[in-house]
Amino acid sequence: MTASERLREELERRNAKLAKINAALMQRVERSMDYQANAYSIFQTAIGLETQVKARTEELKSALDRLERTNEQLISARDGAERANRFKTGFFTSVSHDLLQPLHAARLSLSALAEIQDAQQQKRLVGQVDHALSTIEELLRTILDLSKLESGALKPSLQVIDVESLFRSVMLDMEPIARAKGLGLTVRTRDAAVISDPLMLRRILQNLLANAVQYTDRGRVLLSGRICGSRLRIDVWDTGPGIAPSEQTMIFEEFRRGAAGQRSPALGFGVGLSIIARMSEALGHRIGLCSKMGHGTRFSVYVPLADETSAAGRLPARPQPSASRAYGLAGVKAIVIDNDRGVREAMGALLDRWGCEARFVGGLSDIENLIGGEPDFQPDIVLADFHLDAGESGLTSVARLRQGGSGSIPAIVITADHSREVAEAVAEAGCEILRKPVKPAELRALITHLVG
Structure with a gap:
């Protein structure tokens, strides 16, 4: 009272x-x-x-x-x-964005450096630094997720999702990590479609798979789907140490890690399962847990199935396999739009190692100079930061390049802004999006796909 x-x-x-x-x-x-x-x-x-x-x-x-x-x-x-609360949310968002900028430049520089080093010791040090950057990146993404959940900014946008494509996507991210630990990583797909938010559901499955791989020392991890009435039960199985009954409720609370988590050397805030639970609650998806000590654990997410009418009308066509161009980007012409000099230099070193011919601009005014000064330079790809100086958007520069004779030139927008508004603006402009800090292998694969 x-x-x-x-x-x-x-x-x-x-x-x-x-x-x-x-x-x-x-x-x-x-x-x-x-x-x-x-x-x-x-x-x-x-x-x-x-x-x-x-x-x-x-x-x-x-x-x-x-x-x-x-x-x-x-x-x-x-x-x-x-x-x-507003100050805390703004602080977390600002810190995440400002720190992701130098991390993005550092990752690009390290990738270029790793390719030209001959000394084994230097390569080992580069690998250690890269691992540290990956850890910081994951912690910053966790902070960003917390700020969005606390402020209520993370709102679901429900769509029809093809389960097979979703499973294939999340498995590609986890295969190298599981392989490095000597674990088997298998998937049992379902020819089905579900109703959910694609970004949030993918993040839930990524976190569950990451936890399963992290806490499993031997055996395998399985991602599967089973139809249960009007829902698809998506399961993540592992052969790890299991979770004690006394911990099975506690582990979904913030900053709480079970006995297995406390023994693990991996860094973290102990909020991964809490974020999963809160995202699932926002989506209306029930979370299930079944575990046996010494034998393993199964986490389940119950997602509504899409009916045949809605699936036929809204489900995107699956990409068909096709022959790709030869590995490498030699001769590809690129324009890099970024207001940060360090990022431009790091991106330049990376593109140079890939054999690309690149031009670097800071914004729309430099685009005008480039069009007037090098009219014969016809780019194959544009790499643009979203937020430029004075509130300018990289999409404006992309649009100007397309108007200046480059036609439907493919463009990749690189940003640390994870908001749905930015993603929608990029999609509406007909561009691809990558989140900072960008993994060079991911960037090269996307460029190869777009210019191939």
Whole structure:
């Protein structure tokens, strides 16, 4: 019970008491009138009643004033808490964006450096630094997810999702990690479609698979789907140490790691399963857990199946395999649009190692100079940062290049902004999107696909 409610209840008791006193006093007046015909006695009784009513009225007024002051204090405290929460969310988002910029440049530089080193010791050091950057990247993404979940900015956009394509995508990300640990990684796909948010569902499965690989020392990890009525139960199985019954509820809480997590040398905040649970709650997907100590664990996500009508109307066509161009990007002409000099230099070193011919600009004004100064330079690909100086967007420069004679030149927008608005703007402009810090292998594969 809050202070306001307690005070209100006290006032109601006092009012009831006052009503009883008034009734008793009125009875006394009536008795006085019945038994004492003395006018002076009646007058004195009335005076006494008026005094008591005035005193009770003053008490009631004082109590109402205190209640009003308490309400003002509660409103002030609530506004302060909301301001603090907005500040925290803005801080996390700002820090994540600002730190992802140098991480992006560092990763590109390291990749170029790793390709030209001959000394084994130097390559080992480069690998260690790259691993550290990957760890920092994952922690920053966790902070970004927390800020979005806390602020309510992470809202689902439900679509029809092809299960086979989804499974294939998440497995590609995890195969190198599982292979490095000597684990088997298998998938049992279903020819089915589900209704969910593609980005959020993919992140849920990625986190579950990452946890399974991290805590499994030998054996295998399995991703599978099973139809259960109107839902598809997506399972992630592992042959790890299992989760004790006493920990199976606790591990979904923030900053809580089970016994297996505490023994693991991997870094983390202990919020991975909490984020999974909150994303699933936002999507309306139930999470299941079944585990046996010493034998392994199964996490399940129950996702609604799409009916045949909606699936036929909205499901994107699966890409058909086709012959690709030879490995390498020798001779590819590229334009890099980025306001950060360090990023331009790092990207230049990387593209040079790949045999590309590149031009580097900081924004729209440089694009105009490039079009006027090198009219014969016809790019095959554009790599553009989304946020440039003075509120300018990289999409504006891409559009100008396309208007300047480059036609439907493919473009990749590289950004640290994970908002849905940016993703929608990039898609509407007919561009591909990559999140900072970009993995060079991923960037090269996408460039090869777009210019092939």
